[in-house]
Amino acid sequence: MSKMIDEKSWQRVWESEEVFASEPDDREKFLITVPWPYTSGPLHVGHGRTYTIADIMARFLRMTGYNVLFPMGFHESGTPIGSISHKIASGDKRTIDLYRKYISQYDSGENVDEILKGFEDPTKVADYFSDKIINDFIALGFSIDWRRKFRSIEPNFSNMVKWQFRQLGKQDRLKKGSHPVLFSIDDGNAVGEDDIEDGDTDKVAIEKFLVVLFKASGKDFYLGAGSLRAETIFGITNLWYNPDITYVLMNVDNKKVVVSQWCSKKIENQIQNVEVIRTISPEEFANETFSVPLAQKHVKIFQNRHLKEGQATGIVYSVPGHSVNDLSYLNEYEILIEPIEIITVKGKISSARAAMKKFNEPSEANLQLYREEYYDGIMVEKLDIIGGLSVKDARERMFNVLKEKDLGFDFYECSREARTRDGKPVIVAVIHDQWFIDYAQPQWKEETIAHVKNMEFKPDFYSTNMVDIINWLEERACARQRGLGTRLPQQEDWVIESLSDSTIYPAYYTFSHLITENNGNELTDEFFSYVLQGKNVNGYKPSPLAISCRNSFQYWYGVDRRITSAAHMSNHLAFYIFNHVALFEEKFLPKGISIAGMVISNGAKISKSKGNAVSLMDVVNTHGADIFRLYVALVAELDSTLDWNEKEVENIHGVYNSLSNIFSAVVESGINKKDPGLYMDVFLAKFRIHLGHYAAMMEKQQVRGASVEIIYEVLKDLGELSSLGLDQIKATEKIMQQWLKALSPIVPHLADHYWRAFGNESLLEREIIHIEKVNESDENLISQFEYVKGIIRDVRDIMNVTKIKPSQIDITVCGPQLATEIERISKGDVDVRNKSIIGLVKKYRGKIQTGLDENRALTIFGKMIETVFTSKVHCTIMDSYTSGKLPMPGRPTITLTGDKNE
């Protein structure tokens, strides 16, 4: 653990001095944002990472002269907060325990229950956690302009969202249609991943089935069998039903269809104008034969108790040629039917029978067969309608033909059996008047892709990734019938879905601090058209407020950099770009997106159900802001996975202590130390180089690389000084000002503390850093120093091999004439005086280093060798070779004399 400086007091100084309250001026602006967090609970270290990186970048850019705006707000729209309130109100123990735990992190004892009670109102949940998040973020030292904060459900902002949707409507980008969603019949509403038991770990997908209709001979009804594999129709040998399931006769599209009772409920929620006529006993159909659609044949139906009530229609058509299950059922019930095989894979007939022989496990056999046939399968030629087609094409063809001929209808089913968290079954329902944003429009896609190509992505492969996503995106359901948020202006009983209301909201940051609650009725569509688009709609005369908002918007807007996680790529970020392209002029469009890698905890993925989410607040309280910031900066580059683990945190404390120890030593020692002379020059030259690298890497957004350079590398150089017996404090003092500036984006509290202690009046947040150019004499000096260090390494190597403890070290460097000859030989010219050295030179050709004044290097730094080995050093120059070892440029000969040390 480290002895931390008082971070809170610096945070108070920053606040009272308003150092992060950004206003337009004549500097170049830089707007940096991170997606607003969803306020359903406390944040964990994963959230902390993106904001910390953004803050480090913001502080660095400020220091290099940009006018930086770093705002944030809170996302409170959507359904999860509502369902939390609902669960608390209805006494759900798990939720109550969880939220009691959350509240106890911030509030004590008797307050907890009262606050918890309040959570029965969803807005209280949202507001409670947004307030706490503000405190956490202030405690992390983020340079956020808090004046601009707002919540996604506040009325003033809602006005802008409504404006946005009216614009999209006018531009014909909204449409209505039907749409399948996961649904709870008992609750009467759609359910999200959050509402489903294990929904976050085991996703439930919606699968599209076709219910194929089999006419009962001589009767007026059909059996409805659900299938994902319509192409296997011609392989049908029989049907299955389960006598334990209750079946009903229902009217679908003017046909009487038999399905399970449970299925009829699903159909009622998917297809309009259907009704259940009566239950039907299996005896009424078990002895019939049924006509297979499109095939001139009739098949029987058999009992099969493996069929599950919850799965599709409760009636299955049997294709033993291509289904391992059907084949094994036939065997089990001892039904003698020959499978019909109608699919070839790579020229050979594919069959369930063969697959069963190949794989021991039936489920594995089924999976492999399914894959093989789906991706490589071809229908046999002789088949009607689909002969010779690929399985994929045949399936689609069959779907269409059956529907056209009224022999099938669409049916949606969950990919697994799913229940809500309180145990109610989840089905798929079709919403028939769903609102969509039509991201499928080709023109819109094209413009959006064109803009993506102008944007800067980090890492840059996400740029092509984004183009793919945009191409793939289709209509997006943009409104729901429950949850918090803005009402859809086109139809006020719908609420705008929570990702669709968070696309252009960063624009609101540019003027949110100018708007007060009293301005509500001024925020009309005309107002926003003026502020965001510069248009005077319906003869709108801008008010003073509108004009100042417009000015602020024009100065700041265009998000220069947005830092977020890869999870947002295919939804939030894509919508963000789409909507900006639809509504804003080119110059206000997003410019850069930087994608952060995952955050894991002690090697494992963070998930709420595992309970390994490390609360951000805990981290700040136990370790302090600067430790967390150092951790984020040093442990992993933004695009790679960051592992939060306790062992590593300890190391970071070590780094922090090294820095604060050296700084306090400087501050306490006064300036009476002896100047280490030339070594100091080497150190300073190296520091200039590190600083240059640091700035270059920061500009390339390589925060880790930059931090390593300015922390580890500089500390290493200081360590080197001390191992030479020189004074670190004097050295640190010389670089102190620049070093603190460079460190301040990473550890702002520590930096400000020592900046002040070192006698500066100002705040580092208002300082500008000037990066000096590295000059040639710096580089020469360093290479001379490194040369001597190389000799020390060599001596050490020789000592290790020979076990000699040297009392004298003889070093012979290559003189200028000899060097010229050696260089000529190394270039292939062997017409030289000393033929005898040719062989030696060729052997070491790769190791020759020219352009270095070795004699001078030894004169300056030779004493180092004596200090390290406590032995005499004797240097000579050899300029004409006679015999023995040959010194070459950059590679002197070394001879040790002394006792053997066993």
Next chain:
RNA sequence: GCGGAGGUUGCCGAGCUAGGUCAAAGGCGGCAGACUCAAGAUCUGCUUCCGUAGGGGUUCGCCGGUUCGAAUCCGGCCCUCCGCACCA
């Protein structure tokens, strides 16, 4: 399957976009030494193999190719991870 990322020395993890200075940064772990009564902390050195002179051998998923030269470029193969939606 499609799309994306990646496989580096005991472990984690740089480097590979501009091939040589890479036996390959840094950290962890391990070993030795200094300090200490001792432990811890800290500091120093070592940590692929061989070697009585700074050298040599074999390494960067596997197999080939390009090149004077490849962890780095090209082709193939094997394996791992992530996304595939209406959910924040």
